[in-house]
Structures are given as structure tokens and as C-alpha cells.
Amino acid sequence: MHDTETQNNHAFIANARRTQIFHAAIRTLDEIGYVRASLAQIAKRAQISTALISYHFKDKEDLMNYILMTVLANTTTFVLQHTNAAQSARAKLQAYIVAHLMYQDTHQDAYHALVEIIFNARTPDDVPYYKLNNEEDDPLRRELQDILHHGQQQGEFRLFSVAVVATAIQGAIGEYWVNPHLAITINAVAYAEELVHLFERAVLCDAHGDQADTQMDC
Amino acid sequence: MHDTETQNNHAFIANARRTQIFHAAIRTLDEIGYVRASLAQIAKRAQISTALISYHFKDKEDLMNYILMTVLANTTTFVLQHTNAAQSARAKLQAYIVAHLMYQDTHQDAYHALVEIIFNARTPDDVPYYKLNNEEDDPLRRELQDILHHGQQQGEFRLFSVAVVATAIQGAIGEYWVNPHLAITINAVAYAEELVHLFERAVLCDAHGDQADTQMDC
Amino acid sequence: MHDTETQNNHAFIANARRTQIFHAAIRTLDEIGYVRASLAQIAKRAQISTALISYHFKDKEDLMNYILMTVLANTTTFVLQHTNAAQSARAKLQAYIVAHLMYQDTHQDAYHALVEIIFNARTPDDVPYYKLNNEEDDPLRRELQDILHHGQQQGEFRLFSVAVVATAIQGAIGEYWVNPHLAITINAVAYAEELVHLFERAVLCDAHGDQADTQMDC
Amino acid sequence: MHDTETQNNHAFIANARRTQIFHAAIRTLDEIGYVRASLAQIAKRAQISTALISYHFKDKEDLMNYILMTVLANTTTFVLQHTNAAQSARAKLQAYIVAHLMYQDTHQDAYHALVEIIFNARTPDDVPYYKLNNEEDDPLRRELQDILHHGQQQGEFRLFSVAVVATAIQGAIGEYWVNPHLAITINAVAYAEELVHLFERAVLCDAHGDQADTQMDC
DNA sequence: AATGAATGAGTTTTCATTCAT
DNA sequence: GATGAATGAAAACTCATTCAT
Numbered sequence: 001m002h003d004t005e006t007q008n009n010h011a012f013i014a015n016a017r018r019t020q021i022f023h024a025a026i027r028t029l030d031e032i033g034y035v036r037a038s039l040a041q042i043a044k045r046a047q048i049s050t051a052l053i054s055y056h057f058k059d060k061e062d063l064m065n066y067i068l069m070t071v072l073a074n075t076t077t078f079v080l081q082h083t084n085a086a087q088s089a090r091a092k093l094q095a096y097i098v099a100h101l102m103y104q105d106t107h108q109d110a111y112h113a114l115v116e117i118i119f120n121a122r123t124p125d126d127v128p129y130y131k132l133n134n135e136e137d138d139p140l141r142r143e144l145q146d147i148l149h150h151g152q153q154q155g156e157f158r159l160f161s162v163a164v165v166a167t168a169i170q171g172a173i174g175e176y177w178v179n180p181h182l183a184i185t186i187n188a189v190a191y192a193e194e195l196v197h198l199f200e201r202a203v204l205c206d207a208h209g210d211q212a213d214t215q216m217d218c
Numbered sequence: 219m220h221d222t223e224t225q226n227n228h229a230f231i232a233n234a235r236r237t238q239i240f241h242a243a244i245r246t247l248d249e250i251g252y253v254r255a256s257l258a259q260i261a262k263r264a265q266i267s268t269a270l271i272s273y274h275f276k277d278k279e280d281l282m283n284y285i286l287m288t289v290l291a292n293t294t295t296f297v298l299q300h301t302n303a304a305q306s307a308r309a310k311l312q313a314y315i316v317a318h319l320m321y322q323d324t325h326q327d328a329y330h331a332l333v334e335i336i337f338n339a340r341t342p343d344d345v346p347y348y349k350l351n352n353e354e355d356d357p358l359r360r361e362l363q364d365i366l367h368h369g370q371q372q373g374e375f376r377l378f379s380v381a382v383v384a385t386a387i388q389g390a391i392g393e394y395w396v397n398p399h400l401a402i403t404i405n406a407v408a409y410a411e412e413l414v415h416l417f418e419r420a421v422l423c424d425a426h427g428d429q430a431d432t433q434m435d436c
Numbered sequence: 437m438h439d440t441e442t443q444n445n446h447a448f449i450a451n452a453r454r455t456q457i458f459h460a461a462i463r464t465l466d467e468i469g470y471v472r473a474s475l476a477q478i479a480k481r482a483q484i485s486t487a488l489i490s491y492h493f494k495d496k497e498d499l500m501n502y503i504l505m506t507v508l509a510n511t512t513t514f515v516l517q518h519t520n521a522a523q524s525a526r527a528k529l530q531a532y533i534v535a536h537l538m539y540q541d542t543h544q545d546a547y548h549a550l551v552e553i554i555f556n557a558r559t560p561d562d563v564p565y566y567k568l569n570n571e572e573d574d575p576l577r578r579e580l581q582d583i584l585h586h587g588q589q590q591g592e593f594r595l596f597s598v599a600v601v602a603t604a605i606q607g608a609i610g611e612y613w614v615n616p617h618l619a620i621t622i623n624a625v626a627y628a629e630e631l632v633h634l635f636e637r638a639v640l641c642d643a644h645g646d647q648a649d650t651q652m653d654c
Numbered sequence: 655m656h657d658t659e660t661q662n663n664h665a666f667i668a669n670a671r672r673t674q675i676f677h678a679a680i681r682t683l684d685e686i687g688y689v690r691a692s693l694a695q696i697a698k699r700a701q702i703s704t705a706l707i708s709y710h711f712k713d714k715e716d717l718m719n720y721i722l723m724t725v726l727a728n729t730t731t732f733v734l735q736h737t738n739a740a741q742s743a744r745a746k747l748q749a750y751i752v753a754h755l756m757y758q759d760t761h762q763d764a765y766h767a768l769v770e771i772i773f774n775a776r777t778p779d780d781v782p783y784y785k786l787n788n789e790e791d792d793p794l795r796r797e798l799q800d801i802l803h804h805g806q807q808q809g810e811f812r813l814f815s816v817a818v819v820a821t822a823i824q825g826a827i828g829e830y831w832v833n834p835h836l837a838i839t840i841n842a843v844a845y846a847e848e849l850v851h852l853f854e855r856a857v858l859c860d861a862h863g864d865q866a867d868t869q870m871d872c
Numbered sequence: 873a874a875t876g877a878a879t880g881a882g883t884t885t886t887c888a889t890t891c892a893t
Numbered sequence: 894g895a896t897g898a899a900t901g902a903a904a905a906c907t908c909a910t911t912c913a914t
Binding site for chain 2: 032033034035036044084086097101115116119122126128130149160161163164165167168169170172173174175176179180181183185186191194195198199201202
């Protein structure tokens with residue numbers, strides 16, 4: 001009992017610390033970028049010593065992986081919640097795009113941190129993280145491909161290369177925040193709606209707007 | 219005469235060195251990424267001393283900017299050649315997408331280096347390079363927007379937010395090489411053709427394939 | 437309690453290190469001069485790593501300023517102790533000259549280090565440290581001028597430009613150790629006594645040695 | 655004949671270059687100090703290549719020695735001209751002090767350069783240049799000591815340690831330009847006159863101003 | 873006579889990490 | 894659990910000097 005309590009207590013403290021470091025690291029990555037985001041800079045923002053980071057994370061790599069996986073998991077959870085709530089493939093696609101952009105919009109610092117890590121970190125054998133992106137490991141990518149596949153099977157979507165369209169959609173979503181000028185004229189939600197319209201025209205069987213019911217091109 | 223010869227000779231040598239360093243730097247960025255791409259690593263690949271890099275480039279920043287601008291300029295030249303050769307907006311759009319992906323495909327190391335720089339380098343006041351991406355400075359982006367605009371004015375394209383569609387297209391193009399699995403199943407040219415089809419459906423007035431002549435949705 | 441103890445302990449260790457580095461730096465400056473006094477050379481003499489110096493001092497500049505200020509403060513304290521103990525202006529002047537030279541004599545390495553720094557270091561805008569020498573900031577200089585002023589007001593000293601005489605005295609004191617041949621034939625104390633005699637003749641109202649009581653030239 | 659002409663020509667050019675480099679080096683030392691006065695900086699100011707400096711001077715040390723000796727020789731020539739023109743020891747002493755300060759005043763950059771070198775350069779066995787200052791090698795110092803000696807032998811000056819007084823005078827002269835505040839309130843000539851008065855009181859047999867003819871204290 | 877090209881040695885500084893306390 | 898102290902490795906950069914031309 002006592003032992004278990006103590007253990008729980010320790011785990012609780014450790015967890016709180018990890019979370020604190022996590023947030024400080026995200027802020028750091030957002031503010032000064034991956035290259036200059038040293039443990040010292042992160043520790044300064046967390047108002048702790050650098051040694052404490054080393055205590056809670058095996059490595060700098062370990063910390064970065066933790067951030068990466070946590071942010072990815074949060075994003076995935078959020079997006080899947082919305083796609084699961086939708087019924088038709090079309091509705092799911094819309095939900096996917098909108099939810100994805102909304103999440104990015106409401107968690108900008110985390111998203112920037114994610115990008116910094118993905119485009120900077122490399123495995124010990126120098127494979128860039130962005131090349132690790134694949135269906136097996138990334139549930140978001142899998143969900144998107146599932147939606148497209150399903151839509152084709154249900155006759156909602158025309159035939160196309162699922163991999164290509166999925167890639168195009170991911171690229172279109174991710175490109176939004178890269179263009180600061182765009183973000184000024186059009187907010188994330190409006191951008192999402194435009195994208196939805198764009199890709200519905202591209203994938204729906206009949207492109208004549210909302211009344212699409214005949215499937216001659218499917 | 220003699221002086222001019224000497225000068226030319228010197229300029230030639232200097233240029234050759236800069237090119238040599240340029241290629242070594244691209245290889246380095248491609249192989250081990252921006253973070254670990256120290257002058258020492260670049261010098262090792264160029265089989266020269268680090269001091270010689272400092273001799274030909276004021277700064278590491280200077281070298282990186284040189285690479286960035288050179289690769290961008292080459293890409294731009296190549297793509298514009300193809301878009302200029304096309305007549306209709308639709309043909310220009312196709313040329314843009316295909317040429318862009320072809321260039322990436324045939325200069326993969328340079329493209330990877332470009333990405334490494336864009337997503338890692340920051341201005342002295344910590345603004346990431348990828349946020350400097352805008353119409354005024356990037357002729358490729360401008361060309362794409364011009365094509366879309368023109369297409370709308372000519373009645374070839376339906377009405378849509380030019381900025382959004384341009385962003386989506388850029389994102390879709392750039393995402394290709396990020397997904398190594400994709401690159402295995404489908405090569406760059408095939409990917410380009412699929413994208414062309416995708417975006418033509420999305421932007422052409424009548425989406426019923428090639429016979430589009432009535433403009434009821436324009 | 438425990439916390440306070442720990443803090444004190446840390447402060448003690450840190451202080452000891454700073455002192456150790458301080459002495460190693462003085463030895464280095466004395467032995468090989470400012471130009472060659474790299475952090476590596478200082479670290480070697482302190483038998484620590486160069487990084488440890490950077491850990492305890494923000495900068496090389498920071499370290500040099502610390503040495504400068506410490507040695508100046510020590511010198512000032514020592515000299516003022518002696519001048520304060522004296523009553524008449526004449527006695528104070530004598531105390532000033534003798535104490536100054538004695539301190540130099542017993543702290544030769546520190547004094548040499550001081551000279552190395554003053555004549556080599558420059559502010560970020562390239563103003564040499566030796567040009568920063570002024571009454572407001574240098575309490576020793578101020579004390580000397582006060583003594584001279586006071587002597588004039590009390591009628592002990594004749595009228596002369598205080599600034600000029602103060603400068604002459606400082607120059608005469610500082611020049612001693614510059615001349616190694618002199619140091620062989622005459623020690624610091626004897627030099628001091630000669631200087632006292634010299635400047636007393638120069639500033640006392642009546643120059644006929646010790647019996648000066650008439651003040652016809654004051 | 656022809657050979658000699660060619661030789662002369664070469665010598666002439668070489669001499670002109672050395673002079674050009676000499677002046678550029680003085681400017682550099684004055685502006686940015688010994689530590690930062692690299693060959694590159696000097697070459698930049700002379701608008702030549704660094705290699706050319708290495709061509710005309712064996713070493714950086716060689717260049718610095720050249721500057722040192724040239725400036726010293728010029729100063730010596732100027733001062734000796736004035737002391738030689740004077741008759742009495744007293745007049746010679748006055749000439750010495752005034753000429754010395756005047757020369758410094760009219761060649762401030764050269765004088766600053768001199769100071770930079772003397773207080774920074776070291777022999778290969780790390781002996782600072784300022785410790786090489788001695789009677790045998792420095793004709794100015796010798797002249798000053800000769801004046802004082804002669805004055806004592808002639809009965810103009812009282813008995814004192816020639817070495818000490820010479821050192822004091824040199825120190826007082828050299829200290830002038832170290833104090834920038836002083837230079838603002840009182841110019842070099844005025845300072846010189848004050849010094850003359852000061853040291854005449856100190857060394858003349860009878861200190862009662864100008865009517866000194868009785869030698870009871872000699 | 874003069875220079876651009878090139879380098880090895882050495883500079884300060886920052887970094888991730890370890891360890892005793 | 895937490896920290897200050899400490900370090901070796903590596904970073905970018907500068908320098909005086911040499912050499913072919």
C-alpha cells in the first residue's frame with residue numbers, strides 16, 4: 001500500500017515535470033527553431049536546470065520524439081473524433097480537412113514545433129524524420145486513405161489513385177500555415193472550406209456542385 | 219590585355235571553387251541534414267580546408283543563401299520555360315505542375331538541400347525562412363497565381379480563391395517527395411499527371427473531362 | 437536551514453573557482469601578455485577546462501573586467517588606508533606615493549596584469565581602456581586630487597594646476613616598474629622616498645627642505 | 655650603370671611601399687588597437703593585399719619593429735634638435751620637456767601606435783617591449799640623463815638620483831595623453847610649461863623662482 | 873612587384889551530458 | 894527529485910603565412 005502510494009506519487013510528479021518540459025520545449029521550438037533550441041534554452045523557459053531535463057528524458061532525441069509523438073497523437077485523436085462522427089465518405093472527407101486545419105489553428109505553437117522537429121530531426125543513421133511518414137505508422141494518413149477508399153467503394157467518389165489524392169490533400173492542408181500572407185487574408189476555417197470545395201469537385205463522381213447524384217463518370 | 223586575362227582566370231578559378239563548394243554543400247545537406255552540416259563536413263566532402271569556404275563565402279549564412287537562391291533560380295528558369303511555351307491557361311497549369319515535379323525529380327539532392335535550408339534557416343531576428351515565402355519575392359508562386367488569374371479572366375477556369383488554389387497546388391507538389399513509399403509505387407511523372415487531372419477537375423469550368431465547352435458553372 | 441547551508445556551500449565553491457581562475461589569469465597575463473593570454477592558456481595554468489572558465493565568467497571580456505576591477509579595488513583600499521591615517525596634506529601625499537609603490541612592489545604580477553589589460557582591452561566601440569581613466573570613476577585619482585586641493589586650501593601647498601601635478605605624480609609612480617634597470621639599482625621604497633622629496637620640493641610653499649615655515653611664495 | 659639604375663628604381667619602389675604600409679599600420683593601430691590590428695586590416699587601409707605586406711616585411715613582428723624604431727628615431731631627432739640648440743642645463747631640460755610633448759601632440763596617431771606596440775609586443779621569449787626600455791638603447795633616455803648629470807656638475811641642479819628624476823620626468827610626460835579629460839582642459843604646450851615649472855622647482859638649486867643664483871642648497 | 877588562392881593552427885563559445893551532493 | 898559543477902567535443906571564424914602565377 002504504502003509502496004504503491006509512494007510509487008503513484010512519484011509517477012505523478014514525474015509526469016507533471018515531463019508535461020512542464022514538454023510545453024517549455026514547444027515554446028522554445030516555436031520561438032527560436034530547432035537548431036538553436038538547446039537544452040539550456042528549454043530549461044530557461046521551464047525555469048529548471050538543464051540537468052533535470054536529462055533526468056526525465058534519456059536524450060535530447062528522446063525529448064524530441066516525445067514531443068513529436070504526443071502532438072501527433074493529440075492531433076490524431078481530435079481529427080478521428082470528427083471523422084468518426086460523420087457518416088458518408090464525403091462528410092468524412094470534409095470533417096477530416098476542417099478538423100485538421102482547426103486543430104492546427106488552435107494549437108499553432110505545437111504545430112510549429114512539430115514541423116521544426118519533423119524537418120530537422122534525423123535517425124542515428126541520418127534518415128530524416130519527414131521520410132518516415134508512411135501509412136503503417138501514421139494513423140492520420142491511414143484514416144485519410146480509408147476515407148477515400150471507402151468513398152470509391154460506396155460509389156461516392158470517382159476512381160483515382162488514393163495515394164496521390166491523399167498526398168495532395170495532406171500537402172494542401174500543411175501548406176496553409178507556411179504562407180503567412182495567406183493567413184492574413186483568409187483564416188483557417190475559410191481556407192478549410194475552400195479546400196473542401198476544391199477537393200469535392202476533384203473526387204466526387206459528378207462535379208456539378210451539390211446535386212451530384214448521377215454517377216456516369218464513376 | 220594581360221591584366222584582363224589574369225582577371226578572367228582568377229574569376230574562373232573563383233567561380234569553379236564556389237561551384238565545387240556549392241555541390242559539396244548540397245551533398246552534405248542531403249546526406250546528414252542542416253543541423254549537422256558543419257563547414258567541416260562540407261569541406262571534407264569538397265576535399266578542401268574549412269578556411270577555404272570562409273574565403274569564398276563571407277558566412278555560413280552567406281553560403282546557405284547562395285545555395286537557396288541558386289537552386290530557386292534554376293527551378294524557376296526551368297519551370298517558366300515550360301509555362302511560357304504553353305498557350306492556354308489549362309496548358310500552362312499542366313506545364314507548371316509537370317515541369318515542377320520533373321525538375322525536383324531530376325535534381326533530388328538539390329531539392330532536398332533546399333528543403334533543409336528553408337525549414338531550418340532563420341533570419342537574425344529568428345524569422346524562419348519558410349515564412350518569408352510570398353508572392354512578391356517568389357516568381358514561381360507569382361507565375362502560378364498569374365496562370366490561375368488569367369484562366370479565370372479567359373473563362374477557362376471557374377471562380378475560386380486564387381490564393382487558396384495556388385497554395386493547394388504548391389502543397390500537393392511539394393508533398394510528393396516527402397512520402398518515400400509513394401515514390402516507390404508511382405514515379406514523379408505519373409504523380410504529376412494524376413495531379414494535373416485532379417486539379418483540372420477542380421478548376422475547369424465544366425468538369426466533364428475534355429469536352430468542356432459550355433460554361434454554365436463559370 | 438539545510439537549503440541555506442547548501443546555498444552557502446555552492447556560493448563558496450563558486451567563489452573559490454573564480455578566485456582560482458583570477459589568479460591563473462593574472463599569472464598568464466604576466467607571463468605571456470594579453471595578446472597570447474587565451475582562455476586555453478589560462479585554463480592550462482588553472483588546470484581546469486576552458487569550458488569551466490566560460491561557466492564562471494560570461495565572456496573573456498567579463499573575466500578581464502573582473503580582474504581589472506578587483507586589482508584596482510584592492511590597490512585603492514590599500515592606498516586609502518594609508519592616506520586616511522595621515523593628517524596633513526604633506527603627510528597624505530607622502531603616504532599616497534609610498535603606499536602606491538609598495539602595493540605595486542608586493543603585487544607585481546597583479547600590477548603587470550593590470551597594465552596588460554588597461555593597455556590592450558578596448559570597449560566594443562574600440563575605445564582603449566586607458567582612455568577611460570578619469571576622476572569620476574577612479575577613486576585613486578580623486579584622492580590624489582583631493583589631497584592636492586586640500587593642501588592648497590590649508591596653505592601647505594603653493595598654487596599650481598592640480599590636474600597637471602596629479603598627472604605628473606601618477607606618471608612618475610607608474611613609470612617605476614617600466615624601467616627594469618632602475619628596479620635593479622633602487623628598490624621601490626627608496627624610489628618612493630626620492631619621489632616624495634622631489635614632489636615636496638615642487639609643491640610645498642617653501643622649498644628649503646623641512647624648515648619651511650615662511651610662506652612668501654604661497 | 656643600367657644595373658645600378660634598376661637597383662635604385664627597385665629600392666625606390668620598395669621604399670615607397672614600406673612607407674605606405676608604415677602609415678597604414680599606424681592608422682590601424684590607432685584606430686582598432688594592437689590586438690585587432692591584423693595584416694588584413696592594415697592591408698585594407700593601405701588598399702593592397704596582405705601578401706604584399708609579407709613581401710616587404712619578413713614578419714608581423716618585423717613590421718611592428720620597423721614602426722617602433724622609425725617613430726622612436728623621428729621623436730629622438732626632433733627632441734635632440736631642440737635640446738642641442740639650448741645652452742644651459744636648465745634650458746636643455748625645458749627644451750626636452752616641451753619638444754617631447756610637442757612632438758607627441760603633432761604626431762598623435764604615431765604616438766598612439768607606439769604605445770600600442772610597446773605595451774603589447776613581446777620578444778620571442780615573452781619579454782614585454784616596455785621592459786626593454788633602458789639607457790643604453792634609448793638615446794632619448796640617455797639625453798635626459800645627460801642633461802640632468804651635466805646640470806649637477808655645472809652647479810645648476812641640486813644633487814638627486816638622476817635615474818629617479820629622469821624616470822619621473824618621462825612618466826610625467828607620457829602620462830599626459832593617457833588622460834583624455836586633462837587634454838580637454840589643458841593643451842600639450844600649456845601642460846609642458848606647467849611641467850617645466852614643476853620640475854625646475856624640484857631640481858634647481860634654489861627654488862625661489864627665477865632669481866635663483868645662490869646655491870646654498872646645492 | 874604584386875596578388876589571389878589556399879591552409880593549419882588557434883581563437884572564443886556553446887552544447888549535451890555526467891556526477892556528487 | 895533536483896541542481897550546480899564540470900568537461901570533451903565540436904562549432905564558426907580569423908589569422909599570418911606561403912606559393913604559383
